[in-house]
Amino acid sequence: MRMRVQDLGFPIAVVAVTAAFIWLLLPYYGAILWAVILAILFNPLQRWLERMTGGRRSAAAGLSVLACICIVVIPAALVMTSLAQEATGLYLRLSTRELNPGAVLAQVENALPEFARRALDALDFGNISEVEARLTTFFLQASQTIATHALSIGQNTAWFLISLGIMLYLLFFLFRDGETLAAHIRRASPLDDRQTAHLLGKFTSVVKATVKGNVIIALIQGSIGGVTFWALGIQAALLWTVLMAILSLLPAVGSALIWGPAAVYLLILGDYFRAGVLLAVGIFVISTVDNFLRPPLVGRGTMLPDYAVLISTVGGLSLVGMNGFVIGPLIAALFVAVWSLFADEKRDPDQAP
Numbered sequence: 001m002r003m004r005v006q007d008l009g010f011p012i013a014v015v016a017v018t019a020a021f022i023w024l025l026l027p028y029y030g031a032i033l034w035a036v037i038l039a040i041l042f043n044p045l046q047r048w049l050e051r052m053t054g055g056r057r058s059a060a061a062g063l064s065v066l067a068c069i070c071i072v073v074i075p076a077a078l079v080m081t082s083l084a085q086e087a088t089g090l091y092l093r094l095s096t097r098e099l100n101p102g103a104v105l106a107q108v109e110n111a112l113p114e115f116a117r118r119a120l121d122a123l124d125f126g127n128i129s130e131v132e133a134r135l136t137t138f139f140l141q142a143s144q145t146i147a148t149h150a151l152s153i154g155q156n157t158a159w160f161l162i163s164l165g166i167m168l169y170l171l172f173f174l175f176r177d178g179e180t181l182a183a184h185i186r187r188a189s190p191l192d193d194r195q196t197a198h199l200l201g202k203f204t205s206v207v208k209a210t211v212k213g214n215v216i217i218a219l220i221q222g223s224i225g226g227v228t229f230w231a232l233g234i235q236a237a238l239l240w241t242v243l244m245a246i247l248s249l250l251p252a253v254g255s256a257l258i259w260g261p262a263a264v265y266l267l268i269l270g271d272y273f274r275a276g277v278l279l280a281v282g283i284f285v286i287s288t289v290d291n292f293l294r295p296p297l298v299g300r301g302t303m304l305p306d307y308a309v310l311i312s313t314v315g316g317l318s319l320v321g322m323n324g325f326v327i328g329p330l331i332a333a334l335f336v337a338v339w340s341l342f343a344d345e346k347r348d349p350d351q352a353p
Contacts, residue, residue, distance in 0.1 A: 046178075
């Protein structure tokens with residue numbers, strides 16, 4: 001019994017200390033996660049800079065961090081600032097009744113044909129004034145929430161600067177010492193070399209596919225939708241651009257949750273030209289981008305079917321917020337990879353890939 005306790009003592013200590021260390025890092029897990037993601041995505045740039053600098057890893061790592069700041073950090077900060085301003089402006093227009101969703105709803109109801117009104121009455125949605133009040137309250141709360149979250153980074157400057165500093169500081173060392181750290185992880189892994197290499201490869205491929213693929217799709221769809229909204233004179237075009245980009249992370253439905261209702265609203269109001277343009281762009285351009293780019297950019301890298309990507313993305317977003325669009329598919333892909341290894345080992349331990 002004494003030997004058994006001693007044999008278990010060290011593994012228990014390893015698990016306990018590791019859990020405590022993870023708990024210690026949780027407040028800034030987002031900064032650490034994005035440092036790892038950027039290190040993976042910009043690794044080809046780091047390798048090229050190492051060759052250009054004659055193998056000086058520190059100099060190459062510094063230049064790589066500077067490139068990440070210019071390509072990722074500064075544009076993201078500018079978008080968040082503009083989004084906060086636009087969401088605040090929308091909230092002010094709603095609160096001062098300059099923009100009244102209830103009046104818009106009444107206008108839509110008046111534009112409906114008689115059979116559609118009877119169908120709505122049969123559904124028993126309640127008094128139209130109650131629906132208008134609930135709709136107005138919803139839009140007020142939604143715009144205020146967006147503005148509050150967008151402004152919270154600027155209001156909590158200390159937390160933002162610390163997180164940004166941690167991310168950039170860690171990113172520098174991941175660029176400089178990434179290969180050494182990866183070798184340490186492989187050596188310390190409780191799995192055998194083949195299993196460890198398989199899971200690390202899966203981790204890298206899923207991160208590249210989910211971030212690079214989803215970000216490219218989000219930028220393209222959001223930009224096309226935003227430019228279309230702006231050209232058609234729809235208010236808060238930047239806000240809708242960001243929302244379409246975020247929703248485009250969801251396969252199948254995505255940005256259609258924004259441009260679809262907007263097109264229907266214009267159609268009901270009798271603005272057939274703008275409704276037709278928006279529907280044409282949404283169906284033949286925005287949706288086509290998703291159908292053509294998502295399979296090669298996301299599906300092949302994660303080796304997950306669309307329904308698994310959708311469910312894991314929604315689950316990740318629900319649990320951990322925006323970081324969930326990476327964490328969700330990553331967990332799902334690692335789940336599939338681990339169970340595939342287990343099934344292969346069980347079927348033929350000597351021939352498992």
